[in-house]
Amino acid sequence: MNGFKYIGGRLPREDARDKARGRFLYLADLPSDALHGALLTSPLAHASVVSIDVREALELRGVRVLTFEDAPDTLYNSGEWFPGQNDHPDETLLTGHARHVGDRIALILAPDKKTAREARDLVRVEYSALPPSVELHTAEDLSQTLHCDGVRSFPGKIEYGCVDAAFSAAAHVESSTISTQKVHHAALETHAVLAVPSDNGVLEVYTPCQILFGVQHVIASILPLPLSKIRVIRTNVGGAFGGKQEVVFEPLCAWAAHKLGRAVFIDTAREETIISTRTRAAMTGTVETALDDDGRILGRRFDVTMDAGAYLTGSRKVMMAMGKKIPRLYRIPALRYDAKAVRTSTTPAGACRGYGSPQIHAVTEIHTDMICRALDFDPVEFRLKNLVHPFDRDPTGAANLGNARIIDCLERGAAAFKWAERRTPSSSGRLRRGAGFACCTHGNGYYKTIYHDVSGMSLRIMEDGSAVLRGAVHELGHAAVPAMTLIIAETTGISPDRITVTEGDSLYDKYDIGCQASRGIYVVGECARLCGERAMEKLCREAEALWDRPVRRSESGLIIGDETIPIGEAVRQIEMKRGTSIDVTVEHRPENNPGSYGVHFAQVAVDTLSGIVRVEKYLAVHDVGRAIGRNFVEGQIYGAVQMGIGMALCEDLSFDARGNPSARNFDKYHLVNAPDMPEVEIILIEEGEEGGPFGAKSIGEISTVPVAPAIVNAINRALDTELTHLPITPAVIVNALRKPAPTPI
Amino acid sequence: MDVHFTLNGENMSAAADSSTRLIDMLREGCGIKSVREGCGVGECGACTVLMNGDPICSCVTPAVQARGCDVTTVEGLETDGELDAIQESFVTNDAIQCGFCTPGMILTAKALLARNPSPSREEIRRSIAGNICRCTGYIPIINAIEAAAARTREENTAPL
Numbered sequence: 001m002n003g004f005k006y007i008g009g010r011l012p013r014e015d016a017r018d019k020a021r022g023r024f025l026y027l028a029d030l031p032s033d034a035l036h037g038a039l040l041t042s043p044l045a046h047a048s049v050v051s052i053d054v055r056e057a058l059e060l061r062g063v064r065v066l067t068f069e070d071a072p073d074t075l076y077n078s079g080e081w082f083p084g085q086n087d088h089p090d091e092t093l094l095t096g097h098a099r100h101v102g103d104r105i106a107l108i109l110a111p112d113k114k115t116a117r118e119a120r121d122l123v124r125v126e127y128s129a130l131p132p133s134v135e136l137h138t139a140e141d142l143s144q145t146l147h148c149d150g151v152r153s154f155p156g157k158i159e160y161g162c163v164d165a166a167f168s169a170a171a172h173v174e175s176s177t178i179s180t181q182k183v184h185h186a187a188l189e190t191h192a193v194l195a196v197p198s199d200n201g202v203l204e205v206y207t208p209c210q211i212l213f214g215v216q217h218v219i220a221s222i223l224p225l226p227l228s229k230i231r232v233i234r235t236n237v238g239g240a241f242g243g244k245q246e247v248v249f250e251p252l253c254a255w256a257a258h259k260l261g262r263a264v265f266i267d268t269a270r271e272e273t274i275i276s277t278r279t280r281a282a283m284t285g286t287v288e289t290a291l292d293d294d295g296r297i298l299g300r301r302f303d304v305t306m307d308a309g310a311y312l313t314g315s316r317k318v319m320m321a322m323g324k325k326i327p328r329l330y331r332i333p334a335l336r337y338d339a340k341a342v343r344t345s346t347t348p349a350g351a352c353r354g355y356g357s358p359q360i361h362a363v364t365e366i367h368t369d370m371i372c373r374a375l376d377f378d379p380v381e382f383r384l385k386n387l388v389h390p391f392d393r394d395p396t397g398a399a400n401l402g403n404a405r406i407i408d409c410l411e412r413g414a415a416a417f418k419w420a421e422r423r424t425p426s427s428s429g430r431l432r433r434g435a436g437f438a439c440c441t442h443g444n445g446y447y448k449t450i451y452h453d454v455s456g457m458s459l460r461i462m463e464d465g466s467a468v469l470r471g472a473v474h475e476l477g478h479a480a481v482p483a484m485t486l487i488i489a490e491t492t493g494i495s496p497d498r499i500t501v502t503e504g505d506s507l508y509d510k511y512d513i514g515c516q517a518s519r520g521i522y523v524v525g526e527c528a529r530l531c532g533e534r535a536m537e538k539l540c541r542e543a544e545a546l547w548d549r550p551v552r553r554s555e556s557g558l559i560i561g562d563e564t565i566p567i568g569e570a571v572r573q574i575e576m577k578r579g580t581s582i583d584v585t586v587e588h589r590p591e592n593n594p595g596s597y598g599v600h601f602a603q604v605a606v607d608t609l610s611g612i613v614r615v616e617k618y619l620a621v622h623d624v625g626r627a628i629g630r631n632f633v634e635g636q637i638y639g640a641v642q643m644g645i646g647m648a649l650c651e652d653l654s655f656d657a658r659g660n661p662s663a664r665n666f667d668k669y670h671l672v673n674a675p676d677m678p679e680v681e682i683i684l685i686e687e688g689e690e691g692g693p694f695g696a697k698s699i700g701e702i703s704t705v706p707v708a709p710a711i712v713n714a715i716n717r718a719l720d721t722e723l724t725h726l727p728i729t730p731a732v733i734v735n736a737l738r739k740p741a742p743t744p745i
Numbered sequence: 746m747d748v749h750f751t752l753n754g755e756n757m758s759a760a761a762d763s764s765t766r767l768i769d770m771l772r773e774g775c776g777i778k779s780v781r782e783g784c785g786v787g788e789c790g791a792c793t794v795l796m797n798g799d800p801i802c803s804c805v806t807p808a809v810q811a812r813g814c815d816v817t818t819v820e821g822l823e824t825d826g827e828l829d830a831i832q833e834s835f836v837t838n839d840a841i842q843c844g845f846c847t848p849g850m851i852l853t854a855k856a857l858l859a860r861n862p863s864p865s866r867e868e869i870r871r872s873i874a875g876n877i878c879r880c881t882g883y884i885p886i887i888n889a890i891e892a893a894a895a896r897t898r899e900e901n902t903a904p905l
Contacts, residue, residue, distance in 0.1 A: 012839070015841075016839075016841040016844075019847045020832040020833075021820070021823060021828065022780075022818065023779075188781075189843070238844065241879065270783065270784045270786075270789075476843065478880075479842070634839070634885075635839055635880070635881060638883075638885065639842065642878075642879070642882040665784055666783075671879070673874050673877060673883075674871075674876075674886070674887065675867075675871055680882065
């Protein structure tokens, strides 16, 4: 027992019943008389539109067509979530200069979906093909053909310590080059948005989004409307994984509705969601590590190139987030992180679960295993020697690491996984077995970064002792709402089934910077806890004033003198006789941004004939500070492992020399399904993190961070290979194992 | 033309032409919103319905194929507001996160347990191979189906 009534328990989530009954409705399920918008997108990776003939389409009943010629040429950046962030703007609502397959040329509107799609097929577009740019190493030279802003690439640098001295003094220098691919988020709900011109000049935008006020901001930067006239309402979300963090179709939909004075609904098919939204950013990185004789890291140098895709989007932010993780996992006395984001004629990248962490940990953790092989260090011992300790400072001046329990994670995990036994590869017939692991860190909000971090909420305890928590919470399926419910239940004693948590509506909600940066528990959850605390403080204070006796709290209400009064009755009496409601507002600014930590262990069996990898055994160990809902935390980890195995082995949105995508649907884009999913054991380290609600910190993003490197390390140990370019598909393995052809004499 | 079929135990008639997909007839003609499109090519299983007891992807099935058939969606599983054992088990075993795949997943499980009341975990995995879930990693779903099977077996063998 942990001393809590609800925290750390396993309560079923309240929305599950409706979801099991099919009654939980997503945006595309809601009745609407809106015009249906079908996107006309470019079939070519790089082309200019010579002519666009819409006459035939307009002959269909009720059809309207908006092309790039009708749209404003205002440039914006879809990854900007606050006015003045000044992320380089290079995207327009629609374009006559297509920069990737799937780029938006026109929006075809009709009274129904079928007519809209029929009309789209009748629009005749003549394109003039331009040279595509798909390779990272030539992207800078081709940048002027893609964009006329004169920017070749977007550099970023992080440096501290005497890097050159560290490398000159090193006993060993090891280097690796590692690349990761574009990954599709694959939320099962495809992208959709509804915009409705409403009363008083307000434009309502209904969207399954992750950052309510970010949507509002980007729309306001394009339409001639103040923020106060744009009401963004978060609809039920069928998964997001970062894919609904950037503002993709909302500005176009809002503009069309505003221009036509009609409600407009844009609904996308899987193909559009894959090639016309955002991806995990692909990157290639070279890392060098300087070591002393004992295997202590003296310094690290990085040279990273990130593929932003056709528009910069939030990719530069992702690139910088990658670099900032580096000094928060190992003690690195000197670091130079040189990176640049380049634009190519491929699907734009952006936020994706982990926000660069899976990429940079793929680089560092695969490389760390390579170091151990080259210098004959045990990978556990090597890491234990170099990992950060609790309350280490971040050498870049960013937030203190907090109660960083990565060493506990590794020691507990290595013992539970029986690393000492499993570390030796084995083979039987054509199968080879090996084990590997990877360590990782991720953040908890934005404190001590260049971004601000604030969450506002209010809590009202009602006259019957139930409660409503009002906040811009974004439930994406990850149990944000049930977690807030448990936090309020624990702080107030009100049972969870009598608590309602509202979700995002920009017209009524206090400001919150949204579901990003793994801040949902540490920042938003703490705001909820403070609401609960302060509401109970006010209740007790008012009760003492009203009854003029000391007041104590008990499970069934307030103990006033020797009488127990239920909370609801106390609230009623206080409202009537003292003229105040038990309604408190909290605006919470975090005072730290500690690291969350984790280690994942995997054992794989590789079929050397087919190249097929089977993940046979899996252990995830996480330093979560404290689990709010144990089942919610486990659910995040299970799903994250599924996503990470995909990144390691099979998920790949690549582009051929002409810029054509390798996949447009799940027939070619391979997700891990149930037969390929291993059983996953979980160990949680719960040592508490100051500043988080009941000591809790993030889990949703970090849980997918170490998966791919853990599996790649296991494969490389099993096969004695040095595979470093993800994904490690069967073809990659078969090629790696193929004996070199005999040299002709 | 009108397609006559049985939907969740009741006679139903809905308009469709030769190009109408079953998913569109159910969503637009019959008001069944639990049948959702995740891919449109029969790869993700979100649009699964039972046709004469077999799970099929309604996004790649012509509506006219439902003529004279018994079609079950997740709305047809509950009795007088009481959830089916599989639905209940999904709720209590944390098999539901975003919920988008849930109706299709439950119907696939329903078909499995009708055919095989005591499936192994491996058989459960194989049966839901065509249903993609991005949230749960399948593990709680497999647990839920296993628990529903056990509960159904207990109820069927309990003395009256």
